[in-house]
Structures are given as structure tokens and as C-alpha cells.
Amino acid sequence: MTAQNSEIKKRNLLGTELQTCSFEPLTGFYRDGLCRTDQFDRGRHVVCAKVTDDFLEFSKKQGNDLSTPIPNMFPGLKAGDFWCLCALRWLEAYKAGVAPKIRFLATDEAVLNYITIEELKPFALDLN
Numbered sequence: 001m002t003a004q005n006s007e008i009k010k011r012n013l014l015g016t017e018l019q020t021c022s023f024e025p026l027t028g029f030y031r032d033g034l035c036r037t038d039q040f041d042r043g044r045h046v047v048c049a050k051v052t053d054d055f056l057e058f059s060k061k062q063g064n065d066l067s068t069p070i071p072n073m074f075p076g077l078k079a080g081d082f083w084c085l086c087a088l089r090w091l092e093a094y095k096a097g098v099a100p101k102i103r104f105l106a107t108d109e110a111v112l113n114y115i116t117i118e119e120l121k122p123f124a125l126d127l128n
Contacts, residue, residue, distance in 0.1 A: 010036045013104040013111070013120065021048035021106040022082035025075050035084035037110050043086040044114065048106035050125060053079045054098040059089065082106075087114040094119060101125045 010018040020033040028034045029045040037044050049055070056067045056077060066083065069076035077083055082103065091114060093099040104124045111120070121127065 010034070011109045013107050013109055013117070013124075015109070016105070018108060019103075019105040021084050021103065025077065025081055025083070027082065027084045029084065035106055036108050044088070044110065045084040046087050046108035046111045047085040047090045048103040049083055049085045049090060049100040050102070051077050051079060051081050051083055052098070052100050055093055055100045058093055058096055058098045062089070062092065064089065087111050091115050091119075094123075099123055 012018045018034060018036060021027050021035045023033045026033060027048075029037065029041040029043070035046050035048045037046050051066070056079070059066050066077045085100075087110075090099055090102075090111075094115070101123050102120065102125065104120075104126050107120075
């Protein structure tokens with residue numbers, strides 16, 4: 001799937017067109033499956049992460065409960081789900097030792113405004 005935002009194709013961490021992160025559960029700031037950002041996304045939901053139980057517990061302790069369902073709005077996440085995380089929340093998890101793995105092909109290159117490629121590489125699921 002391609003990502004377009006105001007006719008500008010978004011790029012991933014490998015410099016190619018941004019790929020889908022997840023449709024099940026449906027993720028992204030715009031709930032279109034893409035971890036893309038723009039001026040309306042204050043949280044910068046750009047990191048396509050495969051969440052873990054440790055990360056979900058960490059996020060809950062930070063005040064963002066991603067595991068509890070909200071009927072008719074949000075299914076609640078479980079370990080193994082892919083989700084577009086805020087760049088700074090991933091960085092907090094990284095510093096706490098609970099950062100989840102990420103898909104480089106589905107992570108918006110805008111993440112590099114907050115996190116270095118060197119910090120991200122060890123967590124890549126799709127690098128050879």
C-alpha cells in the first residue's frame with residue numbers, strides 16, 4: 001500500500017515509499033494503517049512497532065493504557081500486535097529497556113527528528 005499526504009509520498013527509514021503497519025488492529029494517527037505524520041499529529045505517531053507485554057505495561061504506567069479495550073472504539077492491544085507509536089514514547093521505552101521491535105519499511109523517516117538511526121537499527125525487524 002502507498003501512503004500519500006497532500007500528494008506528497010511519505011518515506012520510510014529505508015528511503016522508500018512508506019508501507020502499511022497494520023489494518024488488524026487498525027492503526028495510525030489517521031486510522032489508515034500507516035505510521036505517517038503531519039502538522040496535525042502532535043504525538044508524531046511514526047514508529048511501526050510490534051508491541052510486547054513489557055512495553056504495554058510500561059505504556060500503561062506512563063498513563064497511556066493501550067491494552068484495555070474501549071467498546072466500539074479501540075480493541076485493546078496484545079503482545080504481537082503492530083501499532084503506530086509516538087516517537088517520544090518509543091524513545092522513553094528505549095531508555096527504560098523495554099522498547100519494542102519495529103518495522104523499518106512502515107516507520108516514517110520523520111522519526112529521525114527524535115531518534116537516531118543507530119538507536120533504531122538493533123530493533124529492526126526487516127533489516128538483513
